[in-house]
Structure formats: structure tokens, C-alpha cells
Amino acid sequence: MLITSTEGTQIIEGFIEFGSDGDAVAFGRRALPAIEAALAESGCVDYAMGLDFIDPRKVRTYQNWASAESRIAHTGQAQARSLAAATAELGASRVEITRYSPLVGMSGLTLHSEESESRAASGPPPSAGPNLEKMLQLVQVFMRFDSDADVERHIAYAQEPVLRTREEPGAVEYSWWRDFRNPLTVRLTELWRDQATMFAHVQADHAKAHVEYLKGFDTGPVGDGEERQGAVFFFLEPHQQHGLGVDGL
Structure with missing residues (x-):
């Protein structure tokens, strides 16, 4: 076990809810290139998306960034912008994503x-x-x-x-x-x-x-x-x- 200070770390957690299971799966297919690109970015410790067990209309996300600067740089990338576009095009009905700064x-x-x-x-x-x-x-x-x-x-x-x-x-x-x-x-x-x-x-x-x-x-x-x-x-x-x-x- 390793206990560390997480000063500067940014954790992103939440979900995108679509109108149907099919739309959520379609979003997943479109998200794969963006996920791969994010994992290759400087400062990305973890970046994942997937379908909720209970409600497969929900796409859950978890991200771990080494610093606020690396997360902000990520949001300016074309792949990140493509996810926001896909969310709108597939008619997401609800988006709840939260940023945390752990101690x-x-x-x-x-x-x-x-x-x-x-x-x-x-x-x-x-x-x-x-x-x-x-x-x-x-x-x-x-x-x-x-x-x-x-x-x-x-x-x-x-x-x-x-x-x-x-x-x-x-x-x-x-x-x-x-x-x-x-x-x-x-x-x-x-x-x-x-x-x-x-x-x-x-x-x-x-x-x-x-x-x-x-x-x-x-x-x-x-x-x-x-x-x-x-x-x-x-x-x-x-x-x-x-x-x-x-x-x-």
C-alpha cells in the first residue's frame, strides 16, 4: 500500500445518460478513439468509460489527472471536443460529471x-x-x-x-x-x-x-x-x- 499526497491531482467522475441502451452503446463506439488518445496524453493517470450495470443507458466515466494543467490541456484536444459533440448528437438527456481535488x-x-x-x-x-x-x-x-x-x-x-x-x-x-x-x-x-x-x-x-x-x-x-x-x-x-x-x- 502507498499513501501519497495528491496535491494538484484532479479526479473526474460521473455519467452521461442517453434515451436508450443503443444510444449509450453507440456513444461507446465513438468514444474509443478519444479514450485511447486521452490515455496517451501527458499527465493522464487513468481515463475510462463504460456502461452502468444497473442502467445501461448510463455511460459512466472516471478520470485521474496528475494536475489541473494536464486536465485543462486535455479539454482543448480535438478528441475531447468530439465526445461533447457525440453527447449532443446522440441526444443525451442528462449529464452529471464532477471534478474533485483529493488531499x-x-x-x-x-x-x-x-x-x-x-x-x-x-x-x-x-x-x-x-x-x-x-x-x-x-x-x-x-x-x-x-x-x-x-x-x-x-x-x-x-x-x-x-x-x-x-x-x-x-x-x-x-x-x-x-x-x-x-x-x-x-x-x-x-x-x-x-x-x-x-x-x-x-x-x-x-x-x-x-x-x-x-x-x-x-x-x-x-x-x-x-x-x-x-x-x-x-x-x-x-x-x-x-x-x-x-x-x-
């Missing part, structure tokens, strides 16, 4: 390791900064499966625990989604009001059962040598939220 980040964790579960419960050590337990907790997880059938099984299983989690006190966002660029990769975006509500979720029976279910798909590193799964945590101050709309693409 502290934790990486090198996995979805169901003992260290991750312990860290979720305790948060970073006091030396990482003051009052972090009272801040918004943003978690981004990825997991790679071996086949489309395995992904589809997970999508079917996840319906109930996702809906139950969204009803929990303090759950601001909780969404599993399938990556456009890597269809065998699924991602989880979590946003919790504070550390206490995130810890309560980790201890819930449906959350524990979901983790146990996912362990059955963790068969070690994938064939290309990349990690099977990973998780990052960010601690955010509530006032650091900034609505962006299509400018966040």
Missing part, C-alpha cells in the same frame, strides 16, 4: 485483500493529515475477468447488492460498470459521506457476500502480465466538488 490518496490495494479491508476500516495513519475520517471517501476499483460469460454472471449477481448499497446511509455513489476499452474489465466507483459510513458498508452482509463471490473469479495475474484487480482511495473535502457537464469529458 490524500492510497494505492496498491486490492478489492478483497485483508489489508484493503483493514484500511477501509481504519483509514490512513494520523500522519497522513487531519480529520480525514470526516471527509468524503472516493474509491475506484477495477477487476479483470477471463471471459464475457464471467462478466455477464457478475452483472447479473451484482444487481441486488448494488441496489441495497445505494440505500445505505452515507452512500453518495455506488456503481459497477463495464469498461468500453477493455470489455473484460469491470470497474466500481464508490463515494461515501465519511469514513464511518464506508466502514459500515464493508461490514454489511450483502457487501461481504459480494466480495466472497468475486474471489471465485480471482485466478491470479492475467495473461498479459497485468494485475487482475486493484483499488485506489481518495479523501476529499466536500467543498471541492465542481459540476462540469460535458466540459468534464
